Amino acid sequence: MATTRNLLRWILDSIADRGLSFRGNLSYAPIKKLCQDLVSEPGEASGTAIAREIADRYTALGNGDRLKFFESLLEPNWLADPEQVLRSATEYSSQPTAAHLSKLFRLAEPRRQELFRRINMGPRGTETIVNMRRDLLALLPENPALEPINADLIHLLSSWFNRGFLEMRRIDWRTPAIVLEKLIHYEAVHEIHGWPDLRRRLQDDRRCFAFFHPALPEEPLIFVQVALTRGLPTAIQPLLDITAEPADLASVDTAAFYSISNCLDGLRNISFGAFLLKQVIHELETEELKLKNFVTLSPIPGFRAWLAREHPGVAAANASGITPAQRSTLLHWCVRYLTATLPSGRAADPVTHFHLSNGASIERINWRADNSPKGIQRAFGLMVNYAYKPARIERNHEQYVKQGRFAMSDGVAAFLREPDAARKPA
């Protein structure tokens, strides 16, 4: 497959080369001009060649020139005719038919979208578009005026990376090294320290799955790492211990999702995580294992900062290290943090929101679960198991999304109700 695709790329390149030989002047035209040419071509004869030239030029741009390039895409010639649009909107407003809306929608499409679609036709087109968005996102905070371009790219990429086009693949030690090295690069939650570390994470008691898109066959888009364990894992360090003996598959009963990482910056906010987790659970159920629990072992990124902000007294009391006596107090506050909501009703903690909206429940808070400096610094070393119970996923999801109810185990709920513990540190 990879070979066929590589061949295809090479052919596309060569076709584009041929195209270029017909239009030697391509090389001297500014990229702005090439973009105009690409969308104004009535046919496709030299479109691939121009698309390729744009991709090459774009790749060679420095940061400053990229900003200029994006700014040029805000110019009127990339927009729609305001009069036509207004006329069509008025028409729709007076007669709100499907036909009138259809016409308006066509007229109101920024011409940039056609530009991006045509760039995608050239060699490495999809890669170029994804890279453009990556660069754009880096420029956005300083250049909020570029947001409309981001909107166009989100529109296109959401459509192109529709879940129906993604392929889930298992990653293991039989996977090509060119893909494996990307896991090392992209792992965002618990850094992979080189090949021996990666190898341990792909041994018999581990699973790793990723989504791929056919146009980027060697680029994992998102991947999840799973440890098969006996009982729910209560701490992360044993899972990351490169020298740990693989668990005996005959005795494992739990699949613990201990890391999920998005890979491509250019696809930020085009989310696949919920799909991936559910498909992985399904995949694991087809294996001949006796799995009873599907849980995460998740960080609580904002707990300590929240506590310091909202309850500085509690935070201060725990600052210099947590004694066992403080354990239940801290757990109480942790559950309060996890169940804190934004004005919109969604969980304040983004990890909690992600899992609850996928139908998980807050199953257990683990004490001394992440003893790394980062773990201590973020959440006093606490971590959460979110549980995915197939029979409850749908109900949990509905209740969270529609009524704002947080699913949790009795054990977790108990901490919430513990008034003494709550009062003490105050």
Added chain:
Amino acid sequence: MATTRNLLRWILDSIADRGLSFRGNLSYAPIKKLCQDLVSEPGEASGTAIAREIADRYTALGNGDRLKFFESLLEPNWLADPEQVLRSATEYSSQPTAAHLSKLFRLAEPRRQELFRRINMGPRGTETIVNMRRDLLALLPENPALEPINADLIHLLSSWFNRGFLEMRRIDWRTPAIVLEKLIHYEAVHEIHGWPDLRRRLQDDRRCFAFFHPALPEEPLIFVQVALTRGLPTAIQPLLDITAEPADLASVDTAAFYSISNCLDGLRNISFGAFLLKQVIHELETEELKLKNFVTLSPIPGFRAWLAREHPGVAAANASGITPAQRSTLLHWCVRYLTATLPSGRAADPVTHFHLSNGASIERINWRADNSPKGIQRAFGLMVNYAYKPARIERNHEQYVKQGRFAMSDGVAAFLREPDAARKPA
């Protein structure tokens, strides 16, 4: 690849099944209601299950119910808010910025598009969408009010079947039978009479290439059949002769494209033909053959009807059979037909338009080239070789598209100038 994908389908099916078990009531909800649910779901928890149910339900609909289904998609709840849209258009009209257009574009998108995108996420989603368009196209002539739905589907399918996502594959006797039988089914130009006929068309002196989309891995989208010959082919029957000896590859100098067929009705007007021909030429150049000519052997579908309409005298004189003496007369009129234009300036003959806009030239008219009843009936048995000359493709294309100039060989041009021949039959 196919296996992985099949597995994926199966997993998606099973996930959807699981979803269904949570919502047994799905089965009783009308498809209209399911579509509403699908787009109103804030998360994706049960989205796949609903998408699958819609696909199954849709497939089971009879023709009358399909019409009702499509009509329901014209209802106001699938449109946009007219007031919001008008307000936004007014805003853009007074301040035509990228940001204002971006907002308007978002508001003006028919909600049907989100519906189709979500259906695509389910198992067999892409197949369902393509089938919906196939059915819609069949209903359109009688129900022109459905056109806005067609516009939405064209918008999405053009984006999803962007050339950058297509894969060209060679088709030969090593191709799976499930794909080969589709060639037999879809061949539109010169019917394939069963497996022995197909086998001859895939022998050593033939080439066949097709485009595929990753989401429909066993469905060729378009395919072209090529005969390798010594000299330009002058007639179609020898190429279709199932008992003909394969040509000696050491002596061939010509690649003759003698049939190009689109496969899926649901992708009508979403054209890949120009890309395919160019990539095939490139592919053939990489083989160790000594090819000098890349030509077609093409029908002239509208010639006789045009002649009967425009020059009834000439047509009548040739009605009862063409004698060699009439040859040059007829060739003159044929070239006049081929160079006839529509008011827009494009060639009146659709085949001519396709090849000229791809950069080909009219190379030769062949006398007694298609002796089948259909060939006689359509064009007195004449056929055309259009030639693709790599060094001229770009120029021919530009001149045709921008100046309306028809590229042709001197031999063809000579027929155009032949006044005597033209006068005689009058």
Added chain:
Amino acid sequence: MATTRNLLRWILDSIADRGLSFRGNLSYAPIKKLCQDLVSEPGEASGTAIAREIADRYTALGNGDRLKFFESLLEPNWLADPEQVLRSATEYSSQPTAAHLSKLFRLAEPRRQELFRRINMGPRGTETIVNMRRDLLALLPENPALEPINADLIHLLSSWFNRGFLEMRRIDWRTPAIVLEKLIHYEAVHEIHGWPDLRRRLQDDRRCFAFFHPALPEEPLIFVQVALTRGLPTAIQPLLDITAEPADLASVDTAAFYSISNCLDGLRNISFGAFLLKQVIHELETEELKLKNFVTLSPIPGFRAWLAREHPGVAAANASGITPAQRSTLLHWCVRYLTATLPSGRAADPVTHFHLSNGASIERINWRADNSPKGIQRAFGLMVNYAYKPARIERNHEQYVKQGRFAMSDGVAAFLREPDAARKPA
């Protein structure tokens, strides 16, 4: 895989071509001389080129020349040194050590074996060796002196086609046409009448599996056709009916092996059948079907001839057509035939011997099971279900092989005991 292998072939060809260019004289040397050169070469520098030349030459030989070629391989230079051999055998006889035997074995190996091993190193080597044996088997009946060459080829091919090197693949409608057409060609039991017939035999309620060897990746060596049915099949025609509706997989409980065919004549008597059946049973058990029975529907090739020879009266009485009244009589004689033994103790009927030695039992005799002229002519239309019951395979096999006991169902055994029926026709 196929692609890699094709590439490999092409490379080997090209290497051999290069070799040939160094030794243009190869083309004029007689094949006998080339064979001598091939084994006398101390190194491998030009070995591949010579091997290829021998393969090409051999392929081009007519029948008469093939006989001469094989006869040349009987000449003394392809044998061993009689004196050395005798000396070594005497040594072993007086001191029967492993070392002495090892030396004798080395000296006694016909040099032809090295020739065949070296031919195998060239492009299409394995194919050539297999073809040589095919041709040799055709010549053997008239030329029994060639038997030692056959012994060498059996020695080598049994080793090379060791079951550990074979790969079982499922054959279905996704299989490349180049393999499928071989099924049509090789089906030996129930002729496949073209592609529509084949297609029916590969539908959802059928299974087909074959063994392949890596050096012949497009050549099935043996294949078995399986029908999934509800209850044991009692007649063959319904299974061969091209228009029959596929069975509902939810209700099938039986896998019926209704045809098993060897493909390559050159591998005759190098048997894979027993391995294939057992692996297929295992494979079917992994599918999510509720299969309770694994049976064959087998012909009884020699019954009628045996009856005519051994019991001409019974045969004559049934010659003109069998009435229902004669049913039990005939079944009695049929079971007697099936349980008849050769002096060696093995079943006289080769099909019975094959299945009993694989551990099957005679489960049922089916009346009017094969109404084809051939079926009537061979066995009055009777067919047998042999049953493979996993829990009994081992015991059945042991009892048949060691004690000559025939496993059979009570129903079948009853016919054997029926003395009245047996007497009547006499």
Added chain:
Amino acid sequence: MATTRNLLRWILDSIADRGLSFRGNLSYAPIKKLCQDLVSEPGEASGTAIAREIADRYTALGNGDRLKFFESLLEPNWLADPEQVLRSATEYSSQPTAAHLSKLFRLAEPRRQELFRRINMGPRGTETIVNMRRDLLALLPENPALEPINADLIHLLSSWFNRGFLEMRRIDWRTPAIVLEKLIHYEAVHEIHGWPDLRRRLQDDRRCFAFFHPALPEEPLIFVQVALTRGLPTAIQPLLDITAEPADLASVDTAAFYSISNCLDGLRNISFGAFLLKQVIHELETEELKLKNFVTLSPIPGFRAWLAREHPGVAAANASGITPAQRSTLLHWCVRYLTATLPSGRAADPVTHFHLSNGASIERINWRADNSPKGIQRAFGLMVNYAYKPARIERNHEQYVKQGRFAMSDGVAAFLREPDAARKPA
């Protein structure tokens, strides 16, 4: 492919498991008894199960038990009947016909060979046989009586690993990690220091190819590393420098084979090297590179030891470090070493013998080519470029093998003739 094969293994395992369940007593039988059972089984019903049990048992044996196991294979029941053999040899001696030899060959085959062939039929059979030979080779020096078993294994493995069954694959960064880690493990010439080192050796200016056998799909048998360079490489350290910039492919003209390593001890002396080098040269010629030279950069393992032994004075003079003035002297002696012969006429240096018998010539001696302690210790830092010139390979090979002539460049020959240089150090 790997997947299919893994599946196959799993099926074989499961079949074997099933077999085992029928014969629970297998587990308690000694391995000696199992071996007897395996070859005495007339059919194959439980053969796979026994083969598997033997493989498992063998793997679990300690070193002492392995020796006992091999010794048991020397016992008379694994030999042939001395009387039969003698009778047959006498017969052949008096009438040396192919038929008589064929019979003798059959009778003289040690029964061990059938044992090994049957073990090969079980799951992981080929792997087990290869491991057995590995262990046997380790035991042989101390237990020379085991040599006949080695002879049997060589006989079988040479036949099974016939070049016609091997597949050459390119190894690059797209290769599965499970194969790549074996390169790190098996590299015998210039140790690979972990993954970053390996990655450098697989970059764009490098090539790596290996032979694989279908029954061991994840085990490279032999692999060669190639550096693409501009001009012949004169030293090894630059090629091993992990930080070196990749060469520009547009300017390279030389393929330098700088390391060739056999992988499996169990296949020692079953050589594939000559085939691999020639096929790699061919493969490189098909790439679009402008390669003019195919050379090695090879060590001279025995030079210093030879010099110390044969010319202790010269060796002593150079012992403390070589000055530029000593350069030509040393080169003279080096060429004398390279052209030194054994009594048989073959080159005394094994590397020289390997390349000359493959048709290479001694092209250049490189001064300060390997400055590693090992390089200095073995050959004063000298290395050789052997050149493979396609037009001369055949002639070089013939002249070396038949006449003992050493092909060398004029430059190398000049050192041989340099009498002054030769005299000086004496």
